[in-house]
Amino acid sequence: MTKPKPSQTLSWQDRSETQTAGWQSESGQPPPKNVVIVDDTTTADAAYWRACAGTAVLYQGDFQNAKQLLQAITRRVDRQAVKPVLTLLEAFHQLRSRQIGRANIVNKVLIELVDGKCPLNRAPDLQQAVEHALGETALPRLVLSLREALGMIGADEWRKKGVYISALKANIHADYGVYSPNRGEYLDLIHQASFQQASADSPNVAWDVGTGTGVIAAILVARGVSHVTAIDISPRALQCAARNFQRLNMQDNTSLAEKNLFPEGKADLIVCNPPWVPAKANTPIDQAIYDPKSRMLKSFLNGVGSRLNENGQAWLVISNLAEHIGLRGANDLLNWIQQSGLKVEEKLDTSPVHAKAMDQSDPLYEARSKEVTSLYQLIAA
Structure with a gap:
C-alpha cells in the first residue's frame, strides 16, 4: 500500500531543544498544541489529568510501562458516571459521546517511531504493522498515539490470520x-x-x-x-x-x-x-x-x-x-x-x-x- 506521507508536523520541547516529527492520526485529528515528555516515573493520575486538559504526553521509557499507563488512563475514563436515560435513543447518543470522549483522552498518549521502529525499551517490532497500515511514509520520525499503534499491531495479526x-x-x-x-x-x-x-x-x-x-x-x-x-x-x-x-x-x-x-x-x-x-x-x-x-x-x-x-x-x-x-x-x-x-x-x-x-x-x-x-x-x- 502507498499513502502520502503526513503533511502535518508535531513539535515539542525536550531538554530545552525543539524537536519536530511527522504527525499521524487515523481520525484526522490535528497535532496537539501542547506536548510534554513523560516516562516510567509518571503516575497515571498525572498523565490522565494532563490528557483531560488537552495536553498530550509523549512517552519515553519502557514500552510495556507505556501500555500499562494507557490502560490505567482508560480505566479512569471508563469510571466516569453514566447518566440515567429514559430512551434507547438517549442511551445511543450518550454511548457515542462517551466513546468519542474516551478516544480523545486516551489518544493523548503518544509514542515516536524512528525509521519505522519504536525506540522504547521492550518495544515489539512495529515496522511491518506500520508499513501495512500506512505504507512507506519515508519519514525518519513519526509520532502517533500509542492506542493507534497498538491497533496497527492487532490489525496486522488479524490480517495475517484472516x-x-x-x-x-x-x-x-x-x-x-x-x-x-x-x-x-x-x-x-x-x-x-x-x-x-x-x-x-x-x-x-x-x-x-x-x-x-x-x-x-x-x-x-x-x-x-x-x-x-x-x-x-x-x-x-x-x-x-x-x-x-x-x-x-x-x-x-x-x-x-x-x-x-x-x-x-x-x-x-x-x-x-x-x-x-x-x-x-x-x-x-x-x-x-x-x-x-x-x-x-x-x-x-x-x-x-x-x-x-x-x-x-x-x-x-x-x-x-x-x-x-x-x-x-x-x-x-x-x-x-x-x-x-x-x-x-x-x-x-x-x-x-x-x-x-x-x-x-x-x-x-x-x-x-x-x-x-x-x-x-x-x-x-
Missing part, C-alpha cells in the same frame, strides 16, 4: 482500516438468496457497492457470477479487496472501481451492504458502520434502478437496529424504496449471533436483542 468465511470455504483478510467481516449472518444471506432472473443462469455482470474486503464480491463469484466489479471510495479497501481476490484466484472474474457509488454502465445484479446506523462517523473505519442522515442508503436507492439491466435486481443488506434505537422511523426504509421507483420482490431475514446481541450489560441490549438483518431483493416497480 476470518474464515463458510460460504467461500476460505479466509478473507482485512487490512488496517478496512472493516472485517466478523458478522457472518449477512454473508449467509448473500450466499442463500436466489437469483431472480428470467433464466436459471447466474447474472453475467454484478456490482458490489462499498466492497470493503471484497467478501461479498467473492461470494458472488463463487456462486457463478461471471464478473463482479468491486466498488469503493477508499483506495485502502480496494487494495485489500484486490489481494483477497488474488488469494482466492478470482482476479480474472473481478475488477475494481474507485467510485462513491456507481461506475459507468449497467449490471444484472447490484449489491450493497451500506453502513447500518444513521449517525456521524468519526474515523475511516466508522464509515463502515455509521451513515450520517442515511445519505449513502438514500443515494443507493435513488440511483440503483437506472443502473440495472432489463430483469436486473438490486440486493440491499441492512439491519433494523436503527429502527429499534429510534434513529430511523419504522416505515422510512420501505417508503424510500417506494419513492425510488423500486419494490421488494423478496426479503430474507436472519438474527445476529455476535456477542453484543447477547450482552445484557450493553446499553443498547434491548435494541440489539431484537435486531434483524435483512436482504431486500429489489426490482423496478
Whole structure:
C-alpha cells in the first residue's frame, strides 16, 4: 500500500531543544498544541489529568510501562458516571459521546517511531504493522498515539490470520482500516438468496457497492457470477479487496472501481451492504458502520434502478437496529424504496449471533436483542 506521507508536523520541547516529527492520526485529528515528555516515573493520575486538559504526553521509557499507563488512563475514563436515560435513543447518543470522549483522552498518549521502529525499551517490532497500515511514509520520525499503534499491531495479526468465511470455504483478510467481516449472518444471506432472473443462469455482470474486503464480491463469484466489479471510495479497501481476490484466484472474474457509488454502465445484479446506523462517523473505519442522515442508503436507492439491466435486481443488506434505537422511523426504509421507483420482490431475514446481541450489560441490549438483518431483493416497480 502507498499513502502520502503526513503533511502535518508535531513539535515539542525536550531538554530545552525543539524537536519536530511527522504527525499521524487515523481520525484526522490535528497535532496537539501542547506536548510534554513523560516516562516510567509518571503516575497515571498525572498523565490522565494532563490528557483531560488537552495536553498530550509523549512517552519515553519502557514500552510495556507505556501500555500499562494507557490502560490505567482508560480505566479512569471508563469510571466516569453514566447518566440515567429514559430512551434507547438517549442511551445511543450518550454511548457515542462517551466513546468519542474516551478516544480523545486516551489518544493523548503518544509514542515516536524512528525509521519505522519504536525506540522504547521492550518495544515489539512495529515496522511491518506500520508499513501495512500506512505504507512507506519515508519519514525518519513519526509520532502517533500509542492506542493507534497498538491497533496497527492487532490489525496486522488479524490480517495475517484472516476470518474464515463458510460460504467461500476460505479466509478473507482485512487490512488496517478496512472493516472485517466478523458478522457472518449477512454473508449467509448473500450466499442463500436466489437469483431472480428470467433464466436459471447466474447474472453475467454484478456490482458490489462499498466492497470493503471484497467478501461479498467473492461470494458472488463463487456462486457463478461471471464478473463482479468491486466498488469503493477508499483506495485502502480496494487494495485489500484486490489481494483477497488474488488469494482466492478470482482476479480474472473481478475488477475494481474507485467510485462513491456507481461506475459507468449497467449490471444484472447490484449489491450493497451500506453502513447500518444513521449517525456521524468519526474515523475511516466508522464509515463502515455509521451513515450520517442515511445519505449513502438514500443515494443507493435513488440511483440503483437506472443502473440495472432489463430483469436486473438490486440486493440491499441492512439491519433494523436503527429502527429499534429510534434513529430511523419504522416505515422510512420501505417508503424510500417506494419513492425510488423500486419494490421488494423478496426479503430474507436472519438474527445476529455476535456477542453484543447477547450482552445484557450493553446499553443498547434491548435494541440489539431484537435486531434483524435483512436482504431486500429489489426490482423496478
